[in-house]
Amino acid sequence: MNTKTFSLAELGWRPMLQQQLSFEELDSGFAARVDAVFRDRVHVLSEQGELSVPLMGILDSDDPEARATTGDWLWLANDTHRPIKLFERNTLLKRTAAGTDPKAQLIAANIDTLFVVSSCNLDFNVSRLERYLALILAAHIPAVIVLTKADQTDAVEPYLDQAGAIHRDVPVIAVNALASDIIETFAQWTGSGQTIAFIGSSGVGKSTLTNTLLGQRFTIPVAFAR
Ligand SMILES: Nc1nc2c(ncn2[C@@H]2O[C@H](COP(=O)(O)OP(=O)(O)OP(=O)(O)O)[C@@H](O)[C@H]2O)c(=O)[nH]1
Ligand SMILES: [Mg+2]
The missing domain is CATH 2.40.50.140 (Nucleic acid-binding proteins)
Incomplete structure (x- = not known):
């Protein structure tokens, strides 16, 4: 082929x-x-x-x-x-299927770091972040919270504080997903052969993050919405 x-x-x-x-x-x-x-x-x-x-x-x-x-x-x-x-x-990241079907739905395998993405605006919701983290940490996948659109607010600190209080082992970063300096910020998780994925609501910047990061080097972003 x-x-x-x-x-x-x-x-x-x-x-x-x-x-x-x-x-x-x-x-x-x-x-x-x-x-x-x-x-x-x-x-x-x-x-x-x-x-x-x-x-x-x-x-x-x-x-x-x-x-x-x-x-x-x-x-x-x-x-x-x-x-x-x-x-x-x-x-292995999976969720239980909806309704009466007890079978699990597989989401993705062999992820090294899973980024839970929210933005520094009305999307930000501590309960939703907690639900994502419960799913991810139950699968023993290292997680990082990414707060996008940090460039669109004058008050990033309250978002960082609330996200940082959710889980002591989950780092939190606030970024402008459009800025190429995030390549530096993400470098500790995106070394050669590392598999990363983004999870988060529609419009929070998953595709933007992927595109900005892929501008530099090849990784396998397992991007999935919602
Ligand atoms: N200023 C600014 N705009 C951003 C940032 N992140 C994302 N955007 C913008 O927000 C919009 C939505 O971003 P996407 O990357 O398409 O969001 P997504 O999470 O992939 O959304 P779905 O594919 O619908 O799940 C786009 O217009 C981006 O340019 C950011 O950090 N700063
Ligand atoms: Mg997208």
Whole structure:
């Protein structure tokens, strides 16, 4: 397929993944990272380029956790690109499905840092931040609160104080998402191979943050709204 190729290092490959492979498997396939999920297939990035992988064989399961989600690592057969293995996840973000269905809905896998985004305006809501953080910290994913639109208020401190009081282990930063100096601010979480994601209401600046940060170097932002 004539698409962009990616090194394993920039995709975030880790020794704990290598350890999950037998010698036979090592010869038979290659690693690929899921960056989008569709009803019957997933889109992956790999050293062999971008591929579309049907959800068949090991991925065609009734157990939602046995299916692939964004951020997952797959081992694909060299010739057919059939999925051979779904790697164990380092982290998994999920929510319980609505209604009477007890099955979990997978949101994303293998996120290293999850940024909860709100803005220094009427979007700011401590209860909502607490709900997001409960979901994220239950999944043992390091979280950071990002307050955007700091350039549009004269009073950032009250927002920083309220957000900072929510959880002592969750750092809070206030930024102008349009300003390229945020690349410096985010550098401690966006080293090579790091997977980050943004969560937050519509209009808070998730896409803006992603675009400003991607101006500098490639990461895999698993961006999802609301
Ligand atoms: N001045 C200023 N504008 C911002 C900032 N962050 C976002 N914006 C603006 O706010 C608007 C919405 O930002 P988006 O990045 O599209 O918001 P989003 O979170 O991706 O929204 P959805 O995709 O709907 O979930 C855009 O017009 C941005 O330019 C900021 O820090 N400062
Ligand atoms: Mg957006």
